[in-house]
Amino acid sequence: MAINEGKEEAELFQAQAHLYKHVFNFIGSMCLKSALQLNIPDIIHSHGRPITLPELLSALQMDPAKSSYVYRLMRLLVHSGLFSTTKVPIGEGEEEGYDLTPSSRLLRKDNVPSLFPFVQAMFHPAIVHPSECLGDWLSSNEPTPFHTAHGMGFWDYLSQNEEFNRLFNQAMISDSSMMNLVIKDCRSVFEGFNSLVDVGGGKGAVSRIISTSLPNLQCTVLDLPHVVENLQDSRNLKFVGGDMFQSIPTADAILLKLVLHAYSDEDCVKVLRKCKEAIASKGKEGKVIIIDIVINEKKDEHDLKDAKLFFDVLMMTVVTGREREEKEWEKLFLEAGFSHYKITPIFGVRSLIEVYP
Known part of the structure; x- marks a missing residue:
């Protein structure tokens, strides 16, 4: 009996720790926010090697009396995988130094890409x-x-x-800059087309990458008039003000990057039907190319699943959209009149979805 009671107590304390972790998740976010405000990723990069705590305080022009506070901040960020520690030779001895991880490298202001x-x-x-x-x-x-x-x-x-x-x-531009990493591997997705409309393409970050990589492809960015106002056209890239719910310019292919996840199922079907009309002249060779999240709870590893589910609640909180499982995407495509699709998970959190008439 005592053994079982001890097990129950251990489970309760484990449950307590689990609850505390989720209650205080926001503290991790605020510590990351403070690291960006203090410009710590760029300071470590500019230092040229892992930076010790005294060196970091000096670079921050901070009172040495704050040393223990900065140490505790960095300890949590290291634990979270946003920074790492390593030994740094100092004189005849060694001290612990802070270094960047792949995640914090993405937070350098002048880095390409930078988030x-x-x-x-x-x-x-x-x-x-x-x-x-x-x-x-x-x-x-x-x-x-x-x-x-x-x-x-x-x-x-x-x-x-x-x-x-x-x-x-x-x-949105910084998020789209990640496309630079993979567009060279996706050329076949866009090749064979003479024209492409980037629907809801904002300031054209993705289309600029595509149009540069494929100079024979005529790219058009469609977004609300105030979004594309004063943006300059180039040889194979132009900007058009309009409303995707009303009309989409005719093209061989349509691109929707992080557009549909911001809208309800009903609105998504409306947009997809307009997309189908826009590629009608291309017949069965036309295509809608979607870059968006596809939730796969059975196959997604833990961090990936966390990110996708957080995005889903963000869409619920800020707009009327959602992140969708494959069966939910399929329902939209069939309701909009498309016949089949192909999903390729090559963009980390996002997937490439090719939808055919």
């Missing part, structure tokens, strides 16, 4: 505050928690707040 603007935007109060309203929203008639928090929808807020709009556009 610094994306992470910075996700920490903006406009994005963070609605998640605090989830419980209130579920008991209300508001369309999204964003409405509950800000009294308007995300897209209206974006159009009315110039500073956040700029930050958000920079975030």
